[in-house]
Amino acid sequence: MALVLNEEQRLLAETAREFLQKQAPVSALRALRDSRDPLGYDATLWQQMAELGWASVILPEDFGGLDFGFSGLGVVLQESGRTLTASPLFATAVVGASALLLGGSTDQKAEYLPQVAAGEVTLALALEESAHHRPQHIGTRLETVGDGFALNGEKVFVLDGHSADTLLVVARSSGEPAARDGLSVVMVPRDTAGVAIERTVMADSRNAANIRFTDVAISSAQVIGNVGEAGSWLEDVLDRGRIAMAAEMLGSVEEVFARTVAWLKERVQFGVPIGSFQALQHRAARLQTELELAQSVVLQALATVDEQPRQLALMASLAKANLNELAKLATNEAVQMHGGIGVTDELEIGFFLKRARTAMQIFGDTGFHKDRYATLCGY
């Protein structure tokens, strides 16, 4: 019964909704934006989220985790999408934790995962090098120097890159820039010599950075798993990230659509609520049918991580492509149906619009995932 929430998940969703609506509504993101907060999120809030177990939802109990799986994590992400809450949840608890869990050695897992679970350390995956998601096109180099390595290269759009304690840097140990083999992921503390971090202020008011690595000395203990073998697990990490991001986007879409429907009932023109006009009713109803599809796709994708790893790539691309398209449609329709007030900064609809565009680029746009889905299906 993957497509219906169980009791445990329902409770988690309720707790998350209550907590986030109260502690981190959209107005909190606006405040972080307007004060140009150096961290970009509320550290106290993140500590509270970690105490609720959200930094460790997917981690096994051995590492201090809740072990609720992705189906559990999904409901928390969905709720944080509803409130557009800025936090290390995605970069640390989903992507970083998955990288260590899937790629790390026994020692690395034992050392770092309990810290992640406790909310004591934040992580950021430094992956992208161009304007588009191209996970195999890695030019950043990891070269052997003595009994260690030297890291050189430039990364862009590193989510939480300006604030994370430790950067997980995807680098090439061998092979051509587009080769699947020869990739390594190394853990680099942010204050390491040769690491130059430039915070980027983005449209969605969330946190990212461009980072340059110049002759950064790396020891073999900093390599996650084995040198040159990250290709075997990195794709699974990205697929988990794609599914998690789809869950967050679903929450945002549900919220922006609910606000739009409420506006259609409230706004009066020509002496009647504008929601009584069929031209708008049909557009809203069509969005509702798209939302029904997205809900099924996300629930199944989350369950796939936990239960059907063979379907992971296909479901990840289906989920991300589906939510990319829906997020674009739902936010555009939200602005248009709100009319003039929809393009004002005073209304929160704009925050959803901007976040959607960033989220759409995270780990693959629609074209990327449609192409991947077709390739996986053999055409």
Added chain:
Amino acid sequence: MEDLDQFREETRQWLEANCPASQRLPNTPEEQYWGGRRGSFASEDARVWFERMRDRGWTAPEWPEAYGGGGLTPQQGRVLKEEMKRIKARTPLYSLGLWMLGPALLEYGSEEQKQQHLRAIVNGEFRWCQGYSEPAAGSDLASLQTRAEDQGDHFLVNGSKIWTTGADRSDWIFCLVRTNPHVKKQEGISFLLIDMASPGVSTTPIELISGESEFCQTFFDNVRVPKSNLVGELNHGWSVAKALLVHERKLMAEIGGDSPRQEIAPVEAARRYLEFSAGRIADNQLRSDLADYEMRMHAIGLTHMRSFEERAAGIKGSVGLAMKYLGTEAVKDKNELLLAIMGTRALGWEAPGFTTEELDTTRLWAMSKAMTIAGGTSEVQLNVIANHVLQLPQAPKAATES
């Protein structure tokens, strides 16, 4: 769960032993068995297959055993469907009685009506057709004008019904008729069962753009109908009709799995009709369109599963209302996609020069246009979603389905 696994195992064995090999091949429209006084089997195997399923109650697997059904739970019914699909078993009995009238009778019929009609439906004794739409009452169904006048011991019916599928081969028709012209339109409608053999009933086939004439117009000229044929209360037929429409829409949302024509899957069509280069369809537009369609069908399939799981868990969700719209629009998309992929090979109207499958593709494309019109247009479905799911206020002036 264990019981369900055991049921699956038993069902699988029974189907293996009882479904003749010939009944596991795709059937043509002529080979479908629709029952009724004039119904005949295309082969001895078809008769045997039908009788074995009937005797097990599996022409109506989820109906109560008391009325000839199989008494299965929804979960067991789903397993049976899956197992039949697995061996490509033909539907033993095609019947609007099974799919539409039966569920409505179970909910609204008198005990006498259930006794009279349900077992006959299960046994395929009578073929039923539906009398809803009229020439002047389509999307605005409630404005229907076929009237049934109270004549003491019977109703006198006058008027005509359109889109009555298979009416020229049916024995009975379930009809919406006006029994009170003086009240709000929805409040003067009754649900009536009419024997097509009654004097004054006549039918004329209607030819469609696909070249088929499944549909008829049916005329009622001073037809006498016993009062015992009224289902539910007088002037309360609209509730029965709405309940029945839910079954029709569900049916249409699920349609496509059991088509009598040779339907080609879009991916298979692409392999046969398109150029591939390095394992990819060379035409980027068609490759992208195909991926769009396949991903959408994937999502719709998952949504059907969610709808089922929600029902099984006793959750009353909104998903069911979206399925007719999504499913039928997707069928149209599929047929347009097939035309694009197969090019002029999917534009043949008659042999020679085309394979049966190619000719069927053309006809199915033309037929698919009716999918988003029959059983409530897509626009009516969107009205329903807007008003009932989103609770948006009724549109001014333009009357919508309530």
